Amino acid sequence: MYRADHGDGSRRLFVDQFVTTQSETRDWASLARQIDGLRLDRSVRKKASQDFGGVVRRTPAAIVDARSSTHEQQVIEECRRLRIPLTIQGFGGSVNGQSLVGSGILLRRKEKTPAPVRFLDDTRVEISGRSRWWDVERRLHKEGMCIPVLADFLGLTVGGTLSVGGYGFDSIRHGAQVDQVERLSLIKPDGQIIQCSARENADLFSCALAGLGQIGLIDNVVVRTIPHTRYTVMYNFAHKSMIDMAKSFRWMANGDAGPDMFKGLYSRGRAVSTYGVGCGTLGEVSNAEPPVDFGRNPRRFVIPQHRFARSLLVSAWVASFGRASRMWVDYVLDYDGLLSFVDFLSTQIGNDAFGGYLKSVYILGIRRKKRQHRIPLEASGAISAPVAFGVGLYSMVPRSDQSGVDHLRAAHATMLEKCVALGGRPYLYGIHEFDENILRQIYGDDYVALQQLKAKLDPDGLFQARKLIDEARAL
Ligand SMILES: Cc1cc2nc3c(=O)[nH]c(=O)nc-3n(C[C@H](O)[C@H](O)[C@H](O)COP(=O)(O)OP(=O)(O)OC[C@H]3O[C@@H](n4cnc5c(N)ncnc54)[C@H](O)[C@@H]3O)c2cc1C
Structure with missing residues (x-):
């Protein structure tokens, strides 16, 4: 048994x-x-x-x-x-x-071979939930279009990321991937297929998105697209510490001001925030300006097709740890919550709560989109501020090290408790341990x-x- x-x-x-x-x-x-x-x-x-x-x-x-x-x-x-x-x-x-x-x-x-993409008009396409994002994105680029928000690794499936939420470098402008969905076909647990949107079978639509597939299988999806910009100008700012970096995000936490793309990374004791500006032509690249002025010069570089480059880099980074257990968790908080959470995290790291397994902390901004429907389990949905912040803790534990796994589970339980006490939410694809009380909370x-x-x-x-x-x- x-x-x-x-x-x-x-x-x-x-x-x-x-x-x-x-x-x-x-x-x-x-x-x-x-x-x-x-x-x-x-x-x-x-x-x-x-x-x-x-x-x-x-x-x-x-x-x-x-x-x-x-x-x-x-x-x-x-x-x-x-x-x-x-x-x-x-x-x-x-x-x-x-x-x-x-x-x-x-x-x-x-899908082993790319499923067809159906172009509905200039701003919407219908795609299969079985598709992998790199196939969808490649096909859209041929028409000068792209998906507004993609996760860092493009080998994930459309149905899989829409069942959890989907956040990325572009979320600071476009919100979550689930915010891009206009309607979907859902195969219910009895095998019947139905159409769902904010107006049709709205309760099922709401629970299908970011719902871990608990009420049905996401089949085909109609998603919004935006024009594709070939180049991304990146601006890297180094910060003294993780908390110093978090404090520098204040300018985009409230109101509409914000960059096209944004992320913050803390790894091996170094904190670096990166802002991206999308450019269609090399002329636009030369005229691009950093979206924020911290009174010092950022490191500037240009990446063509940055999403594919990023996906390759993520694969290489993961591979560099060999056959490790990937104990990944993400938490989503508002700006004040972020500051307290990062402060607490820094103390926990200082106290060796992660036993040296925590390899990087990754912060994303998620702009709140006006939704016609609620998405009850989506991680940023409970944040009422214009921008929510995702904090990912990515730990790699050697496969044979069970005590390392147990140690990290305990550390994550403490972080989850802290996140919830600060009004934040977990991202449900992660290695969280829930009990009845915390879920109700x-x-x-x-x-x-x-x-x-x-x-x-x-x-x-x-x-x-x-x-x-x-x-x-x-x-
Ligand atoms: C290398 C890597 C990088 C990542 N980077 C990011 C990132 O930058 N941003 C981000 O937001 N996330 C990121 N993630 C997390 C990722 O979004 C989730 O793991 C997501 O679930 C992956 O999609 P999948 O196809 O692997 O889904 P699976 O893990 O296979 O499934 C996830 C859940 O959805 C259900 N499910 C799967 N397909 C369907 C469907 N069609 N209909 C209904 N339910 C379904 C499954 O039963 C399960 O509950 C990353 C993950 C990896 C491995």
Whole structure:
């Protein structure tokens, strides 16, 4: 029988016991005949037992690689009929087992060849949730367009990042990736497909975005685009300390003033903020000015196609740590919260709370967009200031070092508590540990409403279970 990695719960136990009885008494090979594309090979399942984080291990009983929306609908419908737990996985970039399943079916959604992009007009395109962002972005560039906000690594899937939020260097101007979505088609836990937007099935639209896929599978999506600028002029400012750097962000925290692009990085004791200016031509590059004046000259450099360059750099940075467990977490706060949080973080680093595993702290600005609909679980949504700040703590722990993993889990629990006390929120792809109390504290009635919606759509709790904590116990 599958054992929980951490925590426990009656519902989970129920699902595990149920699956054990089912899977042990049933012949998986006969199930394979019922579900189109089911793969049972041990080596493939073993390979799929870990996500990008490499901390949680859950081996799926079987895997299906999605071929089309119709195929996905059939698989989801069959799982419901046969009472088999099902989990959706994009690239598998979440780090705490959010896209893993033990004793169930893993539905993998990662297009091997680029899916077509449908151009609706000059500012909107329809893309597949199975697409990877680099394919979408490459195709859009051919038409002089781009996605307003992209994460730093472009190999992630459209459905996967929209299920968590999606923030990047451009978020200071354009907000979260989920803010770019106009409508989407959702495959519900019963296999039915429906259209959702702020006006149509708005409750499902709200919970599908940044909702860890708990109420359905994000299939096709209509997203806004903006004109593509080929060059980015970067301005790097060095700061004395992390807190000194955080204080320098005050100018863009309130009101509309702000750069095109922004990030802050603290690594190996050095704090550097970077501002970007998008330029369409080399003429614009020569005329570009730094968006902020700190009374000293920044280091200036120009990068063509900076998103692709950044994605390569991130891959190289990750690879430089070898087979480490990637214990990544991000927190989102307002500006005052950011200052207190960074102050606290500096003290924690000074007290060796991260045991030398914390390799970088990454800060992003996220501009609040006027939303026609709420996105209850989205990390920046609770911040009422014009700009929220994301603080990412990226730790790398050698794979064999279990005490390092435990040590960091404890350090992160302290940071989460601090973040919530400061009115901030966690970013849900990360290695956070939640319990009932903290979830209620963070999401309040929204958390209860989500559980009720889930219970209505998926009464047996087999679809996308165990995303936050044991869901059924929460009611
Ligand atoms: C190298 C790297 C760099 C990153 N950089 C950034 C960054 O700059 N900014 C940022 O915001 N994030 C960043 N992230 C985090 C990233 O956005 C999340 O890990 C995101 O979930 C990745 O998408 P995925 O395709 O890997 O999703 P997965 O991890 O596979 O899935 C995430 C969750 O969504 C569900 N899901 C997946 N696809 C669907 C779907 N189509 N419909 C419904 N539910 C679905 C899964 O079940 C799971 O709960 C980074 C991650 C990595 C690995």
